[in-house]
Amino acid sequence: MIKNDLFLRALEGENVSRPPVWMMRQAGRYLPEFMKIKEQYDFFTRCQTPELASEITIQ
Template sequence: MNNFIKNDLLLRALAGANVERPPVWMMRQAGRYLPAYMELKRKYDFFTRVQTPELVAAITKQPIDIVG
């Protein structure tokens, strides 16, 4: 698809191409200013936070609960 991008898995999947595995996009920026998120970040490493459904749900809900 693009000769300049080495990791173009997501772009190829978005273009409708058959890809060798499902692409994953991690957005780590959202919520990093929230005190509750900072507390979870101190307690758990990145992979624990993204592989534990309860933590994923709690982190996802934090800005929603605050902003609405």
């Protein structure tokens, strides 16, 4: 059993305590916009702040 299965449970349509965030930045990690956000906020803050996670996603 996966210890942190929040993402998988949300995919199955189950009610979860919070929306899961999956952030993969390999392709855009050198974008100036992303680098600016990365300098200001640590990884977990970027994941746990919906506005930041949304901004990174649309980049």
